Amino acid sequence: MSLEAARPTINDVAERAGVSRTTVSNALNGKGTIGEATIARVRRVADELGYEPNAVARGLRQSKLGVISLLIRPLESLDTAMPEGVDYFLRFAGSAALAAMDHGYSLMLISDPSKPGAPPSSLAADGCLVEAPIRNDPALSLLDRKRIPFVAIGVDPARPDAFPAFVQQTEGETARVLDHLHEAGARRIALVTGTDENAWNVFARDAYEQWTARHGVEAIHRSIDETLGVEGGRMVAHELLSGATPPDGVYCLTGRHAAGFVAGARELGIDVPEDLVVAAGSDAVMNRTSSPTITALDLRPVETARLAVDALIRILQDEPVDWSSLDPTSELVVRESTSRRRGDGPAQA
Missing domain, CATH: 3.40.50.2300 (Response regulator)
Known part of the structure; x- marks a missing residue:
């Protein structure tokens, strides 16, 4: 099944909620005169299906954006994205960006898209890399619910087998x-x-x-x-x-x-x-x-990032990934x- 076909459409939401396409559009965009109960039902169904109504996300379903996003989870708990004396994240992000370019993609660094108030653009990507996810990581849950392909570098400790991930040693x-x-x-x-x-x-x-x-x-x-x-x-x-x-x-x-x-x-x-x-x-x-x-x-963040990008590209192209061969041996x-x-x-x- 293609990625476009896997993503939910406005028709799916309308059918599940038992309303028309117009009602779905109006409920999600705050237009028309619709009862609060109907609005709540439509939004709940849209969220359950992972339907994203904004224009950029609609473009994802229609064509390739040529963008891969990168969420470096440890930076979410630090007071700066450039901790003094630490070059791991710079080396990882730089390598990921160059590897993405080799495949014809750009790399976009994002903060946690599951945070309240996160901009819709944080989900405007063909796929996502999540470095060092946390236990029951809400970003992984969101990406999975939105049906945005992703690769985790390190497993979610609470759900080690639930998502595509590098199992680090x-x-x-x-x-x-x-x-x-x-x-x-x-x-x-x-x-x-x-x-x-x-x-x-x-x-x-x-x-x-x-x-x-x-x-x-x-x-x-x-x-x-x-x-x-x-x-x-x-x-x-x-x-x-x-x-x-x-x-x-x-x-x-x-x-x-x-x-x-x-x-x-x-x-x-x-x-x-x-x-x-x-x-x-x-x-x-x-x-x-x-x-x-x-x-x-x-x-070996340079090698790890390159392998992660390669794996995500294979997923985007509906190709199999041999996860057992992807974690480079540390020195x-x-x-x-x-x-x-x-x-x-x-x-x-």
């Missing part, structure tokens, strides 16, 4: 980093995640609990709001490292939290990496340029923060 990556910290001598390893309920945070936490249980060690987990950035990492470092039994290793999912944790440790007179080893779950500019430089996972970039000079024995508090 977060559990395996988490175990790999924890193993690396353990091999570097750490025996009490803490995990610092963000608070967004996306698959990255949720699955990393689950994998960490499994790893600590398997090794018979205490799980030390803290969740820090992503908006706190470096300062959040510094705060949790002061909390954990000032305790009676501080960790000698820490895995921070975000690069900014890792940089802050290292800064906090140094303020307390703790040497990194000799007394404490630190790794980040997402490489960032500040991890590559800080002193010491910080070991991090390169999640653990070992730097100074886990490279001890005095050997790999356990750190001394």
Whole structure:
């Protein structure tokens, strides 16, 4: 079935609501003299069917717009779309834009289209990419209801099999980093995640609990709001490292939290990496340029974005997608923060 045929029409709404096409048009556009009950019924049916009456959306049903939209979900919870020292989103968006151009499309960055007051233009695209959706993500529900093709980069943790998505290897990556910290001598390893309920945070936490249980060690987990950035990492470092039994290793999912944790440790007179080893779950500019430089996972946003665009184009063209081959393997970039000079024995508090 073609994408145009799959989208609901005004005839579908009229038939379901038991009214004429004219009544549907007037009810949705605030014209004519129609009873409130009829207006409410027509609008409810239109919403259930995913019918979009605005002129741009009508154009979607009639022809290709040549536009792909991109919703970077983590930016919705940050106080800026360009967090200092973080280049993941820039690299992802830039690669997606160029990949879209290769297919004859433009890329449009959008905010959450499910928010109250979101402009109709946020849905004016042939398809959408959603990076790092959250649990029960309302944007995915809206796109699905509107029958707008989309690809999620990372699954919705509450609905992992419900939508087309890259199933990222977060559990395996988490175990790999924890193993690396353990091999570097750490025996009490803490995990610092963000608070967004996306698959990255949720699955990393689950994998960490499994790893600590398997090794018979205490799980030390803290969740820090992503908006706190470096300062959040510094705060949790002061909390954990000032305790009676501080960790000698820490895995921070975000690069900014890792940089802050290292800064906090140094303020307390703790040497990194000799007394404490630190790794980040997402490489960032500040991890590559800080002193010491910080070991991090390169999640390969350039390659991921290109593959996501390619997958969405295949969906738009009614072609099959092999999802099992799409998540690029991340690279653990070992730097100074886990490279001890005095050997790999356990750190001394």
